[in-house]
Amino acid sequence: MSNPETLSLYDTLTRSYKEFPPQDSPARTNPDEPISYYTCGPTVYDSAHIGNFRAYIFEDQVVRALEYLGWKVKQVMNITDVDDKTIKGANPTGADNEPRILRERLDAYTAPYIEAFFADIDKLNIRRAAVYPRATRTIGAMVLLVGRLIEKGFAYRGEDGSWYFPIRQFPGYGWLSGLDLEQVSVGARVDSDEYDKLDARDFVLWKTRRPGEPSWDPTEYDAASPLPPGRPGWHLECSAMSGRHLGETLDMHSGGHDNIFPHHENEIAQSEAANGTTFVRHWLHCGYLLVENQKMSKSLGNFFTLQNLLDRGHEALAVRLLLLSTHYRKPLNFTFDGLRGAEANLKRLREFLRRLEREEASAPVAPDEELGLGGTGAGPLLSKLKDDFAAALRDDLNISKALAAVFELVGTLNRLLDGGGVRREEIAAARKTLLGFDEVLGLRLGENAGKATIEPAWVEERLAARQQARRERDFARADALRDELAAAGVVVEDTPEGPRWHVE
Numbered sequence: 001m002s003n004p005e006t007l008s009l010y011d012t013l014t015r016s017y018k019e020f021p022p023q024d025s026p027a028r029t030n031p032d033e034p035i036s037y038y039t040c041g042p043t044v045y046d047s048a049h050i051g052n053f054r055a056y057i058f059e060d061q062v063v064r065a066l067e068y069l070g071w072k073v074k075q076v077m078n079i080t081d082v083d084d085k086t087i088k089g090a091n092p093t094g095a096d097n098e099p100r101i102l103r104e105r106l107d108a109y110t111a112p113y114i115e116a117f118f119a120d121i122d123k124l125n126i127r128r129a130a131v132y133p134r135a136t137r138t139i140g141a142m143v144l145l146v147g148r149l150i151e152k153g154f155a156y157r158g159e160d161g162s163w164y165f166p167i168r169q170f171p172g173y174g175w176l177s178g179l180d181l182e183q184v185s186v187g188a189r190v191d192s193d194e195y196d197k198l199d200a201r202d203f204v205l206w207k208t209r210r211p212g213e214p215s216w217d218p219t220e221y222d223a224a225s226p227l228p229p230g231r232p233g234w235h236l237e238c239s240a241m242s243g244r245h246l247g248e249t250l251d252m253h254s255g256g257h258d259n260i261f262p263h264h265e266n267e268i269a270q271s272e273a274a275n276g277t278t279f280v281r282h283w284l285h286c287g288y289l290l291v292e293n294q295k296m297s298k299s300l301g302n303f304f305t306l307q308n309l310l311d312r313g314h315e316a317l318a319v320r321l322l323l324l325s326t327h328y329r330k331p332l333n334f335t336f337d338g339l340r341g342a343e344a345n346l347k348r349l350r351e352f353l354r355r356l357e358r359e360e361a362s363a364p365v366a367p368d369e370e371l372g373l374g375g376t377g378a379g380p381l382l383s384k385l386k387d388d389f390a391a392a393l394r395d396d397l398n399i400s401k402a403l404a405a406v407f408e409l410v411g412t413l414n415r416l417l418d419g420g421g422v423r424r425e426e427i428a429a430a431r432k433t434l435l436g437f438d439e440v441l442g443l444r445l446g447e448n449a450g451k452a453t454i455e456p457a458w459v460e461e462r463l464a465a466r467q468q469a470r471r472e473r474d475f476a477r478a479d480a481l482r483d484e485l486a487a488a489g490v491v492v493e494d495t496p497e498g499p500r501w502h503v504e
């Protein structure tokens, strides 16, 4: 196989298009070295909504596109199972106070949301990451990370025993989000996991134990730890989990646009202050999601989980197609018209593949001299479309151009097939090209084509023709018809009462 080609991807930190993988990525020089890719995962206090899935599908596209172009990828996605929201959900009254019971209660609370997350991503055909570390199972790495920050003078203790990161001490603070440190109130601190840029201040690394909150004893992981029993801040979790599974420097890190501040800004500060080296070589962020041109919110009644859409009769793979059809950096306006459009496009792709499968079984295998070397000319067209598709991916994952290549394949091949004379090898090549594109789109075309959409009249017609061919002792024709049916997933059984059929 030839060397994989590099991409041009927009980098949030430098606000410019950069070659990816970067020159200093080990993946550039060692073909066995995967691209290290960290993606912020779900906070399991609720079911994920379509805005979350936009980000996870975008990240899945990144992995699929890199693999399509020949790179290996190791993706790590964390599960935030301890933070302000999960704690509040698990123990809303704050009545209990025994750390072990509170930890168990937190686990019991997050378990169904973790299960639902995996069920949803499977329905959306989002490929599984290599590792899904859970924050509550990575506490040791967090304790050690704060220990290093303390050693290097990048952490201080507040009056109540919690530890904070002094943002003014880290020279790069604010670079990712474009925060002006002049606007930050000196000496102010923030304990909550989420806040906006106007509230930028020293953020909490380790929160001292509070009544009603689950807690861990740091000395169980590091006997010399000066940290009190307590729990990690959300931002610390990702710095620790990425370091644990991907090392100190990552090739790529991504998330939704709303992760840039404070979450990713704080991750950079913690990781680089502790390790003294670059945390992330390339930052990627996807745009936000609107529903019918409005911000999605429970109070507006336009807040949708995947299950909400399935309950309305929509198909998960159509949701996937809709969410990936807008370029990842642009805002995505989710509309039900758009979803119906995605359903129509999905149907068109499935029908096209089914047609290729049917016609492949019955098309002539003609010697080259008879039809000319290029046959109908489908061969060069397929090469061009494959080039266009790969070029679109390399151009900052230009999904519009990639989808244009896919639908040009559908339109042109349909026309050629209508005209007749397409050779079997050409149809097979078109089918393989489409399935290759689907490695990136992830629409499971290969699994759905030919099934459930079989028209009985089409089958009956071929069975009648096969019976006729047999009566005429034209067994080659009869076999070709049986093969055509088999290619579409139709199994024929010959019985004394005549042929019976079913779909595999």
Ligand SMILES: [Zn+2]
Residues within 6 Å of the ligand: 039, 040, 041, 238, 263
């Ligand atoms: Zn994160």
